Amino acid sequence: MTQTELDLIHRYLNGTIDEAHYVRLQAVLRDNPEARRLLRALSTVDAKLQDLAAANPATMQAFNATAVSLRTITDRILWLRRLPWLVLASASMLMVAAIWMMGKARSSHDGYIATLVFADACEWQAPVGLREGQRLAAGSLRLRRGMAVLRFDSGATVVINGEAEAELRSRCSALLQRGAAVVCAANESAGFILQTPASDVLDLGTEFAAKVEPSGATEVHVLEGQIAYRKPSLHGRCDDEPAGELLSAGQAVRYDHPETHTPRNVALNATRFEQLLQQAKFEPHAGSLIAHEPFAYPAGKLPPLQGNGGTGWAGPWQRAPWCKVSKNLAGDLSIVVSPFKMPVPPSGESAHILEAFDGFQTVLRRFARPIRMDRNGIYYMSGVVRWEAVPGQIVAGSQVRMMLRASADLMGEHLLLNLPSHLHPQIQRRPNEVYTSPSTVPVNESQLWVAKIIAQQNGGDEMHFRIYGEDETPGFIEPATWHVSVRGFRSDARLDTLGLSTYFGTGRYWFGDVRLGTHWRSVVPAPRMNAAKNVTHKEGNT
Amino acid sequence: MRTFVEPVNNTTAPHAPHEDFLRLFMRHEAELRAFVRACLPCAADVDEVMQEVSVAAWRKFSTLTDPSMFARWTCVIARYEILMFRRRHARNRLILDEDIIEKLADEGIEEIPLRHAQLDALDHCVAKLPRERRDLVLAAYAPGTSIKDLAAQMNRTEGSLYQLLSRIRHELLRCVERTLAQGA
Incomplete structure (x- = not known):
């Protein structure tokens, strides 16, 4: 082995190898058994160091700027969620396995572990200025008053109600230091661990409440399913730790003091997740709707310049400058009364929608309050879209789109939602940067398209896109699952133009009720939110 | 059963x-x-x-x-x-x-038996590393660590930190081989 060949192996293990060196490394590995032996031996060193580092928070604290340590969790806890057998296993084995995996876990790529999906009259002490929709990293959370719903990336949903102090530790664990919380971790999000000063509580696919008094006295109430609990222990390997105890629905225990070793039984006295949410106010926040186009124009042809209804717009609709005007329509838009079942309730007596065929191409409209991707902000966009076509006969290349562009550079950077002919929803940032969902959606139904955009001043922007079909009800809080998500990109664009587009149009298309806002509830209409309360927290996980 | x-x-x-x-x-x-x-x-x-x-x-x-x-x-x-x-x-x-x-x-x-022996030997070899090096390498391998941030904290370049980690990894492998040879 030459030093150069050895360097190739180290670059490979460091994850810093480029394509050219990769080709050379492959040639070396293919022909040289000693190189392969060395790679396996150095990989063993590498795996051991990862193992030791994950189980050694004290050492990591020496480098506190980078030490995320046990507060962050890892993809490896996913093992727990993806092993249905573990839910059936004994509580003790499950507790050992869960904490063992958590202790060795790795952090998510962007450092975020949860999302604040709902906040009602919240007054935060820390972090200051938390906003609904905001992604949360590991760290402290202090709520002075109000109700907050957090969705952890593992899928577990936690309601904090009233004065509370907590520490978000990982995508599937949190420490409740004071206050009350209800944890709902159904099915595959089972395995969420809520730590308290007196006990660790492992959710086995259920719903439970925990209350921690200022003295540290702690109560755990099981509202549904089963939990396992045990004295706190999160340091080091847990193979030798004592087993956890099981507690089933209807049971509750109390530790009168954090040092109490064995809790006593108490009567169940906790409010269920749904009941808590029913106490909350779901009206959209005042001023959270940036722009709204209900297409409440008289049915018939509509010259674009007369398309200036709705709220929050800086001008009327106009055809995109790159469009060739159809002879049939002479540039007019076409408004019809919707003959379809609409996924959102109409603003007036009947829903008017924009017909988009016969050479429709692209229409644009500027909104007054731009989306600044160079500043911190959270935005949502929704719109009704219907594409009628014969399945199996959709011409390749045809597609329907909603997009956000910059009026200063219409052909420049953009954020685009697309349903192409293969019917896999897509997000596009640039012509050659397309992200495609593994799922397909059907045509011939009225869909509600919803997108979430997280703009970050220092990069790490995100965009998520979900299509709701006619048989799906959007929840009153944003979904746990999106059709396609893009994270970690950087954009400084100033997006102030909405576009609706059909491309190589085959079939017939309609658009309706387009909204832009800063909250989920400002773009997902209220009547459906109430209907969805019962199902929201039971949605699947990303 | x-x-x-x-x-x-x-x-x-x-x-x-x-x-x-x-x-x-x-x-x-x-x-x-x-x-x-x-x-x-x-x-x-x-x-x-x-x-x-x-x-x-x-x-x-x-x-x-x-x-x-x-x-x-x-x-x-x-x-x-x-x-x-x-x-x-x-x-x-x-x-x-x-x-x-x-x-x-x-x-x-x-090589499974060898791998098992190597992992055991590594406990000893990591423990033998000078404290500063051990802390560094464990910090670098810790969950969520960014090598870029760690390098900045140490006033080093990212490349030089990667080189240092590669050297430590290789030192550990030599220690493992020595340990296993002595035990053979």
């Missing part, structure tokens, strides 16, 4: 299959991870394959007749899962060619 008990954990009560599986998996996880790591350059990819391996191994656990073969058996499953992972992702990532993965895996399966 067949039950088996690991020699070192010999107890009188038979274990449920999931307990047997969990014990065996936890015992051999480090060897398995090292095996997968050699074939995949990205830690997140290793995690993904490890998940698939754990699920597949559990599903097939009832077919394992000899628990002493667990490590070899899971490595065979891992070999298959690595190749499946490669087929799913080779177009958009730098992943070794299939023939190289097969060679690495086939030879790696034969």
Whole structure:
């Protein structure tokens, strides 16, 4: 082995190898058994160091700027969620396995572990200025008053109600230091661990409440399913730790003091997740709707310049400058009364929608309050879209789109939602940067398209896109699952133009009720939110 | 139902299959991870394959007749899962060619006892590292660590930190080889 060949192996293990060196490394590995032996031996060193580092928070604290340590969790806890057998296993084995995996876990790529999906009259002490929709990293959370719903990336949903102090530790664990919380971790999000000063509580696919008094006295109430609990222990390997105890629905225990070793039984006295949410106010926040186009124009042809209804717009609709005007329509838009079942309730007596065929191409409209991707902000966009076509006969290349562009550079950077002919929803940032969902959606139904955009001043922007079909009800809080998500990109664009587009149009298309806002509830209409309360927290996980 | 008990954990009560599986998996996880790591350059990819391996191994656990073969058996499953992972992702990532993965895996399966000994020796070798180096390398390998941030904190360049980590890794391997040679 030459030093150069050895360097190739180290670059490979460091994850810093480029394509050219990769080709050379492959040639070396293919022909040289000693190189392969060395790679396996150095990989063993590498795996051991990862193992030791994950189980050694004290050492990591020496480098506190980078030490995320046990507060962050890892993809490896996913093992727990993806092993249905573990839910059936004994509580003790499950507790050992869960904490063992958590202790060795790795952090998510962007450092975020949860999302604040709902906040009602919240007054935060820390972090200051938390906003609904905001992604949360590991760290402290202090709520002075109000109700907050957090969705952890593992899928577990936690309601904090009233004065509370907590520490978000990982995508599937949190420490409740004071206050009350209800944890709902159904099915595959089972395995969420809520730590308290007196006990660790492992959710086995259920719903439970925990209350921690200022003295540290702690109560755990099981509202549904089963939990396992045990004295706190999160340091080091847990193979030798004592087993956890099981507690089933209807049971509750109390530790009168954090040092109490064995809790006593108490009567169940906790409010269920749904009941808590029913106490909350779901009206959209005042001023959270940036722009709204209900297409409440008289049915018939509509010259674009007369398309200036709705709220929050800086001008009327106009055809995109790159469009060739159809002879049939002479540039007019076409408004019809919707003959379809609409996924959102109409603003007036009947829903008017924009017909988009016969050479429709692209229409644009500027909104007054731009989306600044160079500043911190959270935005949502929704719109009704219907594409009628014969399945199996959709011409390749045809597609329907909603997009956000910059009026200063219409052909420049953009954020685009697309349903192409293969019917896999897509997000596009640039012509050659397309992200495609593994799922397909059907045509011939009225869909509600919803997108979430997280703009970050220092990069790490995100965009998520979900299509709701006619048989799906959007929840009153944003979904746990999106059709396609893009994270970690950087954009400084100033997006102030909405576009609706059909491309190589085959079939017939309609658009309706387009909204832009800063909250989920400002773009997902209220009547459906109430209907969805019962199902929201039971949605699947990303 | 067949039950088996690991020699070192010999107890009188038979274990449920999931307990047997969990014990065996936890015992051999480090060897398995090292095996997968050699074939995949990205830690997140290793995690993904490890998940698939754990699920597949559990599903097939009832077919394992000899628990002493667990490590070899899971490595065979891992070999298959690595190749499946490669087929799913080779177009958009730098992943070794299939023939190289097969060679690495086939030879790696034969080295399972050696891997076990290497991992044991590493406990001793890491403990012997000077404190400063040990803290550095464990910080670098800690969950969520950014090498860029760590380098900035140490007033080093990212490249020089990677070089230092490579040297420490190689020192550890030499220590392992010396330790195993002395014990032979």
